[in-house]
Amino acid sequence: GFILSYVTYGFYRLLQDLNKKIAIFASTIIGIMAATFGQVAILLLSGAMNFDVLLATLIPFYLFISIIEGFANIIIISAIEKIKPEIMEINKI
Template structure:
């Protein structure tokens, strides 16, 4: 979800930047209350590097559109929704400046898309369903996080008047449904493995 510059009106882009800024301020406030910042920041840095590397990969699909995995749902499940939203901003900045993925002016909108709506939905569905089955919770959280991001981007595009709803439903929705399923399965496998070999990673303080 890397909208380029020149698509969104400047006024709308500014609003999304303000929302992103507020999110970062809340994150920094919550971080200031964490007791063991050192361990959390080390884990955050490692997850940010891994998420950047993997989300920058383009994987060909039968639909003719390459997949870019989000990775943010996985980060949210390990270190919390606000930490994951902050990492999303950092990743988008690096990708925009050095890889040409998404615009600078549009970065606020991109950050809103894969920021708090995605991470909060991921964590909420995970918490509701993990008591039934851990892997089901991870899959459902990831799936609904990606769907929430898709919904937010759809709303952003409709408000900007760029595409008609029927065009978005025919192109964007099927593509991200595939991403949601694949990433949900991958995250369920990854966190299931981590729960056995490195369970302490899943017990970090989440913000």
């Protein structure tokens, strides 16, 4: 969860000035794929699986999931902005 959260937030911050929907979509994909590569690294270091099996199974699966989740995040965030926009404002202490 650590890799996913920080990578997604970091890339969203980098891309948000271009286009908000593209930033949401791209940062979701990049975050999930970064977490997937972290998971692959952990599995390789532990010796649980070999690299070929991990590339053939985890990477395509999580790429597919990340694309779906990217679209879902756009829909959810757009709906929240229309229904209750004050939720999207971050109040810093």
